[in-house]
Amino acid sequence: MxxxxxxxxxxxxxxxxxxxxxxxxxxxxxxxxxxxxxxxxxxxxxxxxxxxRALSSNPQVIGAVQDAVALYGTSAGGSRMLNGNLDLHEELEADLADFFGFEAALVFAAGYLTNLGVVSVLAGVGDRVYLDEKAHPSLVDGARLAKAAGAGVHWFGHGDPGDLARQLAAAPTRSVLVATDGVFSMEGVLAPVAELVAVCEEYGATLLVDDADGVGVFGRGRGVIEQAGMQGRVPLMTLSFSKALASQGGAVLADAQTISFLRHNSRPQIFSAGLSPADTAAAHASLREIHRRAGAExxxxxxxxxxxxxxxxxxxxxxxxxxxxxxxxxxxxxxxxxxxxxxxxxxxxxxxxxxxxxxxxxxxxxxxxxxxxxxxxxxxxxxxxxxxxxxxxxxxxx
Structure with missing residues (x-):
């Protein structure tokens, strides 16, 4: 055949x-x-x-897109590492980090590429990845690449911190990445972020929360991490611009050294063209609007x-x-x-x-x-x- x-x-x-x-x-x-x-x-x-947040037709968002296209054209023109890095990207990254309470952020050309590029490069030989059994396919595919690089990949029960704790207690290493959605987008259920944080802190694991569907909706727009009162205790957060931020693209937020490592080692970042001016401006304008509305549910x-x-x-x-x-x-x-x-x-x-x-x-x-x-x-x-x-x-x- x-x-x-x-x-x-x-x-x-x-x-x-x-x-x-x-x-x-x-x-x-x-x-x-x-x-x-x-x-x-x-x-x-x-x-x-x-x-x-119904921002895709918001006048301020549309105006920002029109201004960006008029000034920068339709494309970033290449990889951000080489010639496709725009001041628009860096301004968005600075405001994302500030709004969500992280040291730094890195914008990717797609939300899917963000998870793929973070999980696949952080885990390799000698490391372990633990995924919620209903984790988004982008996290799963990132873990598959990590497995190909030598990482062990395991699953814990959906929304079950107890099962995760039992597995981490028996793990032969503390070099562990735990990954979960913040809001499981097909069923609308929120992850038990506070309990997952407690388990990861107990066993020295690094927690990644993909909050694509929580950003803009929960925690005064800052997502389920803030909703759970865990701001400052989750080392890695990813998000997609294609939900409440009314655009395309995605970003990872972490400490500055981790972002520097990802910037220079993540293949989906290095070998993709930079996010278009229009999409970058739309995401940034939407972020500002969500910030402005932070006091209202x-x-x-x-x-x-x-x-x-x-x-x-x-x-x-x-x-x-x-x-x-x-x-x-x-x-x-x-x-x-x-x-x-x-x-x-x-x-x-x-x-x-x-x-x-x-x-x-x-x-x-x-x-x-x-x-x-x-x-x-x-x-x-x-x-x-x-x-x-x-x-x-x-x-x-x-």
Whole structure:
């Protein structure tokens, strides 16, 4: 069998298309504003994005992008190490470090590259990596590269500091990296950061919290580390700009010496072009706006709680989340895909998770600051009207 035979044998996507239930790679027309989007020429309620603070259409953010493109053009033009480093990058790094309470920060061209570039270079021969069993794939892939370099890779129970402690107690080395999401973005559950900090401090392990979905939402915008009262006690924090910061790219925050090491040794940093001027300016302007709003709880949290309570009252299985993410669970793939299709046909867009996702079969709803009570009531009305069609398929009533 030649290398590409596996590709020719792959039929799942075509089979789902043939029955009219393929939900992936939809082509939206224009931006998602006010909780609305346009899909196939029709307006839909957008309940699938991660633009939690609704900043992608904020006038200040758009203005900053326009100014950056006018001044710097469309591209950084090369690797940051050589010729693609802009003062925009360094200004953003300084403000990230200041806002999140770290000595220094390093901006990468993508959030995925950030985790890949941090985990893979920090762990090698003689080191161990311990991952939450539901850690983001970017952390997992970073650990795979670390394993190829000689590190031992292990898993601890999801959100289970006790299991981590038992494994660290038996570990033959204290040269250990522990990595977890801050908010597990598919299910909306927060990591037990304070307990993980205590375990890592007891056993001398280094904790990395990937707070892609917590930044801008929790802890006065500073994420789950501050929410847990652990600022200053987590050595490594990563984040993505593609969520609340309404952009692309990502960053790692740590002490200055660690950042210097990563700057000169992380291959995804060295061998990627610098983040574009537009994306850098968007992330920076969004950070300033989140800083400005730090005293107020995001509307996304109250919107999600309102929607979660309403769907639960209708009998939908939405338990577990404490974030802007509201999972709606189903027993099998057909029920999930059918529900997503019916909802879109009635003007409500939600995300159907791939069968390979480790959250089972669920629709992922995400609320933002733009979801007003009227928007939510319209969505709840659609779920209510479809209740008899959807509910019996996945959770029998008592």
């Amino acid at each position: 030649d290398l590409l035979e596996k590709c020719r044998a792959y039929t799942w996507a075509d089979e789902v298309r043939d029955v009219g239930l393929y939900p992936y790679y939809p082509a939206f027309q224009g931006p998602a504003e006010g909780g609305q989007a346009v899909l196939d020429g029709s307006e839909v309620l957008m309940l699938g994005g991660s633009n939690y 995001p509307d996304a949290l109250s919107a999600a709680e309102y929607l979660r309570r309403a769907l639960d009252a209708l009998g939908f299985d939405v338990a577990g989340s404490a974030s802007p993410v509201v999972p709606v669970r189903f027993p099998d793939q057909t029920a999930m895909l059918s529900a997503q299709r019916v909802l879109v046909d009635h003007g409500v867009y939600t995300n159907a998770l791939l069968p390979s996702a480790h959250e089972g079969y669920q629709l992922r709803i995400a609320c933002t600051d733009a979801h007003t009570p009227d928007t939510l009531e319209a969505a709840i009305g659609v779920f209510a009207s479809l209740r008899e069609d959807l509910l019996p398929r996945y959770r029998p009533t008592a």
